[in-house]
Amino acid sequence: MIPVTGFEGRCVGVLGLGRSGLSAARALREGEAQVLCWDDNPAARETAEAEGFDIRNFARQSGFEGVDWLVVSPGIPHLYPEPNPVIAAAWDAGVPVDNDIGLFFRSLSAGGGWDMFDQPPRVIAVTGSNGKSTTSALIHHILQEDGRESQLAGNIGRGVLDIDPPVDGGVVVLELSSYQTDLARSLTPDVGVFTNLSPDHLDRHGGMGGYFAAKRRLFAEGGPDRCIVGQDEPEGRYLANQLSEGPTDDRVIRISSGRKLDGPGWNVFARKGFLSEYRKGRQVASIDLRDVRGLPGAHNHQNACAAYAAVRALGVAPRVVERALHSFSGLPHRSQIVAEAGGVRYVNDSKATNVDAALKALQAFPRIRWICGGLVKEGGLGGLQAGLGNVTKAYVIGREAAGFALGLSGVEAEVCTDMATAVAHAAKEAQEGEVVLLAPAAASFDQYDNFEKRGDDFAARVRETLGL
Missing domain, CATH: 3.40.50.720 (NAD(P)-binding Rossmann-like Domain)
Incomplete structure (x- = not known):
């Protein structure tokens, strides 16, 4: 405590x-x-x-x-x-x-005795719309693989005040939601990570501006020594510009998934399945992500970039990161492989509760039997269009399944309503090389208490259908 x-x-x-x-x-x-x-x-x-x-x-x-x-x-x-x-x-x-996050930062070093540490403890705080949990867990995993004392807390793992006082050289990795960063009166991480931004929780923050402002507080109020900032949305580029004193300021590490980042600063990006680190315009490391089973798809490659940059800011060697990436099994309900049978993979991405997260899941696999549906969030389903070409057929669940199906333009969609029907029909029709993917693009509260319950139901129905 x-x-x-x-x-x-x-x-x-x-x-x-x-x-x-x-x-x-x-x-x-x-x-x-x-x-x-x-x-x-x-x-x-x-x-x-x-x-x-x-x-x-x-x-x-x-x-x-x-x-x-x-x-x-x-x-x-x-x-x-x-x-x-x-x-x-x-x-x-x-x-x-x-809130408890403010109390944590207020109290972390107030007990004194930090002058006795050879290496003072560090705090890495991760925020953003999508990928926070995977990025946080991956940072924690890499640090453990490097033999460092690490604790995972906040919006994942233990409550932030439940952790043990950090030891010499220890690291606390925090996943922080916008609800947590918005109100905390003290925010002083050593490393801050901003993954990305897409519409979510807009009613809670009074729109996109308020939502981004809540995320930005981690950097504007906290003043981290190092900032890792995703560059795939305008807000991330704006934030990096606000934090940087010039193009060579390596206190800001820019990350991207899908495009090369040019410039003389510190950049980490994933392109065509390869993660690259550039400093002062020169490549210093590269990792092949294509065979990393726990991190499929471009969205997970962005998570890999964010985690890589965060641990590199603490001096972890690239070869250690590469080894840790291959031993990372992923998180439940986030691109989680729950079964494989007859050449078909069954993937639980129940955490994809909004359109942007579901789109990234759809873009991670080429031939998908897609289980989707639930309570649609503000903005509708139009943002899914770029990923629908990978969908062989959709199997729609939820109280409003019929209306959800009507919003899937150009995709064969079957109204199943419940998970048992959707899994049974998708498994029966799936062909070798296809993926049965739960990526709902909607909240779960019409049928489940939370996305975890929904993902657990999917996994249980898969096992039941396959006789596992």
Whole structure:
């Protein structure tokens, strides 16, 4: 645990008692703060009470009396589409609002003793729309392969305050969502990674501008020593330009998937299946990604570039990275191979909950039996068009399957509604050399609690259908 410092004897409210909220409450108590907790869910309140925490409904009159600080769980909206009433009340009471990420950076080095380290611990923070989890896990994997102490936390792995205090030369790898970067009052990573940007969570951020601004805070507020910035969208090129003092400023490492990056700076890009590192206009390393089974497709090659650049910023050798890439098995629900039978691969990419992520999955394989559908996000399905040429047939699930199928122009689409039917029909019709791919291009909440449940159902139906 990372004890939260700076609140000794002060009263801190915690709003939302999920994983991050309870973790923050425990870390605050460990740091000798007085903690008051609230969650609208009675079961969550009971769990907190069972751990000895005091409960207070901050929404009631004088709910913030005596409260010095409010820590909010990431799922609670603080501004758009409208402020949560408790957060609005905190504003009116003059109570600062923060989250567990802000507490982490505030407390990480506050305990003292860092002058005793030969190599001070480092923090790598990864944000962006797609690929954050794979990039973060891959960085963690490479560091472990290099024999370095590494912990994975944030939006993946453990809660950020649940990790152990880092050791000499240790690295903390954080995946940070826009919900987390938007509110944190302290953001001070040593290395910041921006993978890419595509429309997502727009209602939460008041549009694309607000969404990008939430991501940008990691760099503008945090001032990382090194910034790895994807260049495949205008926002990434804008951000790199804002952070750089000139074309040779190697504090900014530009990355891309699909095009060569020219210029005298520090560049890492993947093109035609090869990752290349260039510095001062000269190639210094190259890795063949085509046979790396855990990272199929251009979108995963971008993840490889981001992870490569992040660990190179810490001095990891290219040969170590290459070895680690081949031993990386990927993450569940992200281009995960769940079975192979009769020359057909079954791939679970349930995390592809938006059009951009699904498009990248479609572009990773040439002949696809595509299982898709769910709650379509803002912007519709038009952005999928560039990948539909790889689709042999679509099998549509979800409550609105018929409407979803109508949005797939030029593709044979069968309305299956449920996962069992979609998997059974796709498996029966699949030919050798094809891929049965779950890449929904939509949220899961019409049929499942989350994308993980959807991916697990896909894997279970595949095993059932194939008799595995």
